Amino acid sequence: xxxxxxxxxxxxxxxxLARTGLRVxxxxxxxxxxxxxxxxxxxxxxxxxSIRAQHPHIGQATVYRTLxxxxxxxxxxxxxxxxxxxxxxxxxADEHHDHLVCVDCSHIVExxxxxxxxxxxxxxxxxxxxxxxxxxxxxxxxTDAQCPRRRSPSSQRHPDSxxx
Amino acid sequence: xxxxxxxxxxxxxxxxLARTGLRVxxxxxxxxxxxxxxxxxxxxxxxxxSIRAQHPHIGQATVYRTLxxxxxxxxxxxxxxxxxxxxxxxxxADEHHDHLVCVDCSHIVExxxxxxxxxxxxxxxxxxxxxxxxxxxxxxxxTDAQCPRRRSPSSQRHPDSxxx
DNA sequence: CTGCATGCAAAAAATTTGCATGAGG
DNA sequence: CCTCATGCAAATTTTTTGCATGCAG
Numbered sequence: 001x002x003x004x005x006x007x008x009x010x011x012x013x014x015x016x017l018a019r020t021g022l023r024v025x026x027x028x029x030x031x032x033x034x035x036x037x038x039x040x041x042x043x044x045x046x047x048x049x050s051i052r053a054q055h056p057h058i059g060q061a062t063v064y065r066t067l068x069x070x071x072x073x074x075x076x077x078x079x080x081x082x083x084x085x086x087x088x089x090x091x092x093a094d095e096h097h098d099h100l101v102c103v104d105c106s107h108i109v110e111x112x113x114x115x116x117x118x119x120x121x122x123x124x125x126x127x128x129x130x131x132x133x134x135x136x137x138x139x140x141x142x143t144d145a146q147c148p149r150r151r152s153p154s155s156q157r158h159p160d161s162x163x164x
Numbered sequence: 165x166x167x168x169x170x171x172x173x174x175x176x177x178x179x180x181l182a183r184t185g186l187r188v189x190x191x192x193x194x195x196x197x198x199x200x201x202x203x204x205x206x207x208x209x210x211x212x213x214s215i216r217a218q219h220p221h222i223g224q225a226t227v228y229r230t231l232x233x234x235x236x237x238x239x240x241x242x243x244x245x246x247x248x249x250x251x252x253x254x255x256x257a258d259e260h261h262d263h264l265v266c267v268d269c270s271h272i273v274e275x276x277x278x279x280x281x282x283x284x285x286x287x288x289x290x291x292x293x294x295x296x297x298x299x300x301x302x303x304x305x306x307t308d309a310q311c312p313r314r315r316s317p318s319s320q321r322h323p324d325s326x327x328x
Numbered sequence: 329c330t331g332c333a334t335g336c337a338a339a340a341a342a343t344t345t346g347c348a349t350g351a352g353g
Numbered sequence: 354c355c356t357c358a359t360g361c362a363a364a365t366t367t368t369t370t371g372c373a374t375g376c377a378g
Contacts, residue, residue, distance in 0.1 A: 023332060023377050044368080059335040064368065080244055084343090085367070100291055109291050119280050120302050127264055127273050129304035136300040138284050140293035187352050187357060208342080223360040228343065248368090249342070 009036050009075055009090075016073035030055050031066040035076065036090055041108055043085035081108065081137060098136040105147045173200050173239055173254075180237035194219050195230040199240065200254055205272055207249035245272065245301060262300040269311045 013032055017024050034051045035042070042050075048063045067088055070076035077091040081101050096117065100109040116136070124131045141147065177196055181188055198215045199206070206214075212227045231252055234240035241255040245265050260281065264273040280300070288295045305311065 021332085025333060025377070027334070057335075061336080061369080062334060065333085100288060100293055102293065103296055109293075111287055111291065113283055113287060116280055116283050119277055119283075120300075123275055123277060124264060124302055124304050127275065128307050129264055129266065129273075129302070130307050131302055131304045132267055133304075134300070134302040136284075136298070138288055138293070138295055138298040140288050140295045140297075143292050143294050185357090189352070189358060191359070221360075225344075225361080226359060229358085 007033075007036065012075055013070070013073060016069075016075070022069070027055070027058050027062050028066050028069070030058060031063055032070065032075075035067070035070065035088065041079065041081070041087040041089050043083075043087045045085065047088075079135060079137070081106070082139070098138070100138045100140060102142055102147050103139050104141050107142075107147065171197075171200065176239055177234070177237060180233075180239070186233070191219070191222050191226050192230050192233070194222060195227055196234065196239075199231070199234065199252065205243065205245070205251040205253050207247075207251045209249065211252075243299060243301070245270070246303070262302070264302045264304060266306055266311050267303050268305050271306075271311065 009032060010029075013028070014024055016022075017028070031047070031051060034047055034054070038047060038050060044060070044063055044067060047067070048058075048060050051058055051063065067076060067078075070088070071078055074091055074093060076088045078086045078088055079099065080086055081099065083106065095112065097110045097112040098116070100111060101107070102109075120134050121131060173196060174193075177192070178188055180186075181192070195211070195215060198211055198218075202211060202214060208224070208227055208231060211231070212222075212224050215222055215227065231240060231242075234252070235242055238255055238257060240252045242250045242252055243263065244250055245263065246267075247270065259276065261274045261276040262280070264275060265271070266273075284298050285295060
C-alpha cells in the first residue's frame with residue numbers, strides 16, 4: 001500500500017495549488033497522503049499523530065494549515081460531531097452524505113438520502129436562500145449489539161458543546 | 165416587561181433544580197431570565213454581556229454553568245452554526261426545528277419540516293439506531309435584498325471550523 | 329534568487345476547573 | 354449550619370499567528 005503510481009487526489013491538489021499560486025511541498029504531500037489514507041473521520045490531532053510516525057518533524061500548525069487548504073480546494077470536508085474537535089473526511093463533490101453518530105461509542109455511519117437533499121433545496125428556496133452547503137447529524141444509540149461501547153440506557157443526550 | 169407574575173420557565177427550572185437537589189439562586193434566576201428574554205440565538209458572550217448590564221458582578225463561569233443546567237433540564241438547546249461559539253435557544257420539546265443560516269450576514273431562520281423529521285427516523289431505524297437528537301443546518305445566501313450585510317458573491321463556502 | 333512554506337512557540341478564543349468565600353434551605 | 358453555588362483566576366483545549374529560517378520554482 002501507498003506505492004500506487006499516482007492517487008487521484010495528487011493531481012487535484014497540484015492543480016489547486018498551481019491555480020492559487022501555492023507550492024507543492026513535501027509536507028503538503030505527506031499530510032494529504034495521510035489524510036486520504038486515514039479511515040473514518042479523523043481530527044487534526046489524530047492526523048498529526050499518524051503523520052508523525054512517518055514524518056517526525058512536521059509541525060501541528062502545518063497540519064492545520066494544510067487541512068484548511070484541502071477544504072478550500074474541495075478535497076476535504078470538515079464536520080463537528082460534538083466532541084469539540086473538527087473532523088475531516090475526503091469530499092466527493094457530487095455525492096454528499098450526512099452522518100449518524102452513536103452517542104455511546106462515537107461510531108459514525110454515513111448515509112445519503114435524496115429526498116432529504118431535495119427537501120433542503122425546497123425549504124431554502126421557500127426562504128429565498130441559495131444553498132451553499134448543509135450539514136445534518138443524527139445522534140442516536142445502537143439498538144442492538146453493534147455498538148461496541150454500549151453502556152447503560154441513561155445519559156443519552158446529544159453531545160453538543162461537550163468536551164471529553 | 166419582566167414584571168410578569170411568573171414566566172413558564174420559572175416553574176420548570178425550579179422543578180428541575182429541586183428534582184436534582186440543586187438550589188434556586190439569584191444568579192440562576194437572573195441568567196435564565198436574560199436567556200429567555202434574549203432574542204435570536206445568543207452565545208455565552210452575548211448573554212454574559214446583556215446580563216452584566218443588570219447584574220454587574222455575575223461571573224462568566226456562572227453563565228457557562230447555568231446554561232449547562234438549562235440544557236440538561238431541557239429548557240435550552242445548544243447549536244453550532246460555524247462561528248466557533250455554541251449558541252443557545254429556548255427548547256420546545258415537541259416542536260423541534262432546524263436552521264437556515266446566511267453565510268453572509270449570519271442571519272438565522274428557523275424552519276420545521278415533518279417530512280424530514282420522518283425521514284430521519286426512517287434512516288436511523290434502517291441503521292438500527294434509536295434517535296436521541298439531531299441537528300440540521302442549511303448554509304446559504306439570500307437571493308434577494310433581505311440579507312443586510314450582502315457582499316460579493318464569492319467566498320461562499322460554509323463556515324465550519326472558522327473563527328472570526 | 330525570491331517569496332511562499334515550515335517549525336516552533338507564543339497568542340487567541342472558548343470553555344472548564346480549583347479554591348476560598350458566600351448564601352440557600 | 355452545612356452543603357452547594359459563586360467569583361475570580363488559573364488551567365485546558367483547540368486553533369491561529371508571528372517570526373526566523375528553509376526550500377520550491
